[in-house]
Amino acid sequence: MQAAPAAPLATPWAVELDDATVAFRLADARVYTAVERARLSVAHGEFVAIVGPTGCGKSTLLNVAAGLLKPAAGTVRIFNEPLTGLNRQAGYLFQADALFPWKTAVDNVAIGLEISGASRAEAHAAAQKWLTLVGLGAFAGRYPHMLSGGQRKRVALAQVLIRNPKILLMDEPFGPLDAQTRQIMGNLLLDLWTADRKAVLFVTHDLEEAIALADRVVIMSAGPQSRIIGDWRVPLPRPRDIFEIRLEKEFHTLHREIWSVLKDEVLKGYAQSTGETSAV
Amino acid sequence: MSKIRLLSLQLLVAVVMIGLWQLLTTVPIFGRLLLPPFFFSNPVDVGSQIVAWFSSGVIWKHLAITLWESILAFAIGSLGGVLFGFWFARQPTVAAVFDPYVKMANALPRVVLAPIFTLWLGLGIWSKVALGVTLVFFIVFFNVYQGVREVSGTVLANGRMLGMNERQLMRHVYWPSALSWMFSSLHTSVGFAVVGAVVGEYLGSAAGLGYLIQQAEGVFDVAGVFAGMFVLSAFVILIDLGVTVVERRLLVWRPDAAHQRV
Ligand SMILES: Nc1ncnc2c1ncn2[C@@H]1O[C@H](COP(=O)(O)OP(=O)(O)O)[C@@H](O)[C@H]1O
């Protein structure tokens, strides 16, 4: 519970996964090792994207960083402290819809402050401000089912950011959205992040999105026993506009380079996912 | 179909049914009545019986008693169902231990309990309330149990990541989910509360709609039986309308409830 007044330079890493191995016990008592010896560090204020074929263990890795899953082996450190229980420094934007369907948009955003003791009026004022920031000021009274998929993601983003977490975990947050909305959301995310740099761990299956947004792109191999097989620094300058940045030459060079590694894994992952079903 | 057209067609059905009923019970066809009035009464008699009840005011006392019994049965049954549903859902061991007994109790046709309740609680309203409670309790219990168990894992994880402790998860996640399941069965549970009250009255009491019907039946007053049934139907429909209004207010956040509104 104690807020460690850590000297910022003594702890360069916000998140450190040290040889983290994650295994699931399957229904027939077999053990499925999803991720093996993942080693990954995210610095203060750094934006890291994780890319990998579906089912390779990206969500699993985020759950480990969030403290929702315990690794079978290896350690997780958050600001140099070993993680036990939930990661209280992190905000998590889930892949699936996670808004409370029985709360209006503004109530959904306000809840994070309310439960930590803020008065209702205070929490609501702050929530209204955040809704305006994500462009939904006029939608405060709507319930989640009355919002579009993109609007729901905006509310979810505000819900997480209002608590001002030091670490932001995002699991394919724009996955179900159409291409235009994704780019708009990407720019919105970059704007918010530039204003207040948090350590971001951003999972996506879209390599272009990863390069456009991140400082570093990390590639995972196809599962089982997925590993981290590549780590690229993105040399593109900030501030970025992700509509424009795709036209840069450096973008294409990097994309080609990473894709040459990723392609094999995607094919392997696809072959496995189809092979698995025929083997059963 | 437009609203007016629908309504007029619905009215037409009622008019034809009542017309046929009147015709077959009063006009001889081939020298005899197809529906002997002794067994089927006729709409005019039934209608005048209803009018007599309302104009003399005797019916109000019976309606009030049945309504009061239904309300009590619903309130007590719901409260018990919510408490036990929550408790069982959060304590899987308790649920596992009591599972066969819950199933046994729920499988029992409740009518057989009526004499026992009369024996225990007398001929007053409480034996009827008890019968209604045994019906309402299980509906609410199973729905609340389901509602707590079926909370989306992602929503729950989100609550945790937003910093909720167990108590806050209870209040902001489990409770609303359980309530929404309970409200989705509101029509059924309110209906059963009325059924419990009326059946209880029918089987032995001194007042209420069930008593009224039973009394009429005892003296072969078929018009009285039919009149009681019509009043009972109207009573149930009115209550059901009330439930719909409450439901729409409480479940605005649900997609289906909102669509019904349009
Ligand atoms: N609770 C679980 N039990 C068993 N296997 C699981 C469980 N959760 C995930 N997995 C498996 O672990 C692998 C990684 O899953 P996940 O992290 O969700 O992949 P993705 O990279 O698509 O997010 C998948 O093969 C999945 O089937």
Ligand SMILES: [Mg+2]
């Ligand atoms: Mg995933």
